[in-house]
Amino acid sequence: xxxxxxxxxxxxxxxxxxxxxxxxxYFEEAGQGIPLVCLHTAGADGRQFRHLMVDDxxxxxxxILTFDMPWHGKSLxxxxxxxxxxxxxxxxxxxxxxxxxxxxxxxxxVVMGCSIGGRIVLSLAIEHASLFRALxxxxxxxxxxxxxxxxxxxxxxxxxxxxxxxLVSGLIAxxxxxxxxxxxxxxxxxxxxGVFKGDLYFYRVDGDLRGKVGAIDTNTCPLYLLTGEYDFSxxxxxxxxxxxxxxxxxxxIMREVGHFPMSENPRQFRRYILPVLEKIRTxx
Amino acid sequence: MPEDFDESKLAAAFEQLPRLLADDLNLVRRGAFFDxxxxxxxxxxxxxxxxxxxxxxxxxxxxxxxxxxxxxxxxTAEAWHKLWQPVPDPGWHDLSALVxxxxxxxxxxxxxxxxxxxxxxxxxxxxxxxxxxxx
Numbered sequence: 001x002x003x004x005x006x007x008x009x010x011x012x013x014x015x016x017x018x019x020x021x022x023x024x025x026y027f028e029e030a031g032q033g034i035p036l037v038c039l040h041t042a043g044a045d046g047r048q049f050r051h052l053m054v055d056d057x058x059x060x061x062x063x064i065l066t067f068d069m070p071w072h073g074k075s076l077x078x079x080x081x082x083x084x085x086x087x088x089x090x091x092x093x094x095x096x097x098x099x100x101x102x103x104x105x106x107x108x109x110v111v112m113g114c115s116i117g118g119r120i121v122l123s124l125a126i127e128h129a130s131l132f133r134a135l136x137x138x139x140x141x142x143x144x145x146x147x148x149x150x151x152x153x154x155x156x157x158x159x160x161x162x163x164x165x166x167l168v169s170g171l172i173a174x175x176x177x178x179x180x181x182x183x184x185x186x187x188x189x190x191x192x193x194g195v196f197k198g199d200l201y202f203y204r205v206d207g208d209l210r211g212k213v214g215a216i217d218t219n220t221c222p223l224y225l226l227t228g229e230y231d232f233s234x235x236x237x238x239x240x241x242x243x244x245x246x247x248x249x250x251x252x253i254m255r256e257v258g259h260f261p262m263s264e265n266p267r268q269f270r271r272y273i274l275p276v277l278e279k280i281r282t283x284x
Numbered sequence: 285m286p287e288d289f290d291e292s293k294l295a296a297a298f299e300q301l302p303r304l305l306a307d308d309l310n311l312v313r314r315g316a317f318f319d320x321x322x323x324x325x326x327x328x329x330x331x332x333x334x335x336x337x338x339x340x341x342x343x344x345x346x347x348x349x350x351x352x353x354x355x356x357x358x359x360t361a362e363a364w365h366k367l368w369q370p371v372p373d374p375g376w377h378d379l380s381a382l383v384x385x386x387x388x389x390x391x392x393x394x395x396x397x398x399x400x401x402x403x404x405x406x407x408x409x410x411x412x413x414x415x416x417x418x419x
Binding site: 159166170173174229232235 | 371372375378381383385395398401402405
């Protein structure tokens with residue numbers, strides 16, 4: 001009999017108090033070394049980082065942790081969710097990340113977030129830089145122009161999962177492999193009703209950082225921004241415009257990649273992220 | 285110097301849509317619940333498209349007088365030319381990207397479009413295969 005092939009990723013649940021309410025949060029981890037907390041995109045879950053979490057070149061130096069935000073993936077909404085409309089806010093998102101790091105006693109972790117995760121990374125750099133060893137924003141900018149009406153995301157005459165996936169499908173680069181393209185889209189098809197829309201409240205309404213990113217001090221916490229050339233939601237121009245206001249921010253434009261670098265084309269993404277992680281690791 | 289995009293060649297490519305769709309059984313399958321009459325503008329050339337159960341029931345080139353439609357997708361010749369390249373450039377590679385940059389307009393009742401968005405995107409991208417075949 002052949003031995004089972006077990007991945008090194010391990011999943012567990014932790015209870016966090018967020019906004020005065022108890023939340024059962026699912027997280028996965030792999031590797032050892034410097035804690036690296038990964039934040040998934042709006043309307044998706046931590047599986048987006050599964051390829052990075054089995055990359056020996058990363059896990060030999062980093063303890064990668066990724067949690068499914070409440071309402072996403074295997075994390076449940078809080079008790080009483082049926083009586084409210086889900087809306088992610090800057091304050092709630094920040095509290096969640098800080099609470100997760102404290103609960104797991106992570107000492108000055110690196111935080112890497114994509115899309116909304118990239119936006120909150122900028123907010124962490126403004127408000128909480130001293131808590132982190134380095135911050136990495138994937139597809140991050142202080143603001144992006146909306147390119148569709150979010151009311152289409154949750155209404156009974158349009159299938160929510162299908163429309164969420166169909167909208168974001170265009171953010172994937174044409175060069176990304178079919179397998180990882182459709183794996184990325186599957187997570188969008190699985191999202192709960194109104195969850196993607198609720199995340200975008202943070203992105204479009206509550207988390208506008210225009211005029212604020214100039215306060216980021218990269219001497220306290222280095223900031224790396226990486227954006228895919230095929231991302232028309234957070235375009236390379238959006239990221240470059242943001243970085244121009246932040247002294248010391250390092251920008252990389254990734255070729256043949258879109259809005260979901262870690263999940264749509266993990267092989268291409270590692271070409272860009274490995275040098276960044278190496279720099280973080282070797283900088284005292 | 286601005287590039288020249290030949291509308292009549294682009295329209296001729298679009299007229300091959302029924303054959304291109306018939307060759308893609310998986311796309312037909314995904315459109316099984318899609319029935320709509322809509323217009324597609326290839327530059328200034330309008331097309332009337334009728335889809336029934338995911339298949340093209342009719343494709344007619346305009347101009348039209350008083351033709352009804354549920355929604356319309358009207359793109360510049362440049363938009364279709366660039367969308368249909370074998371590997372489109374960033375910002376020209378997806379219908380929503382074209383809408384965001386203002387080179388394509390969505391009009392009318394968008395409910396049937398949004399309820400079948402991936403199908404319509406894939407349908408309207410089918411002429412790309414003609415350029416891939418040429419390579």
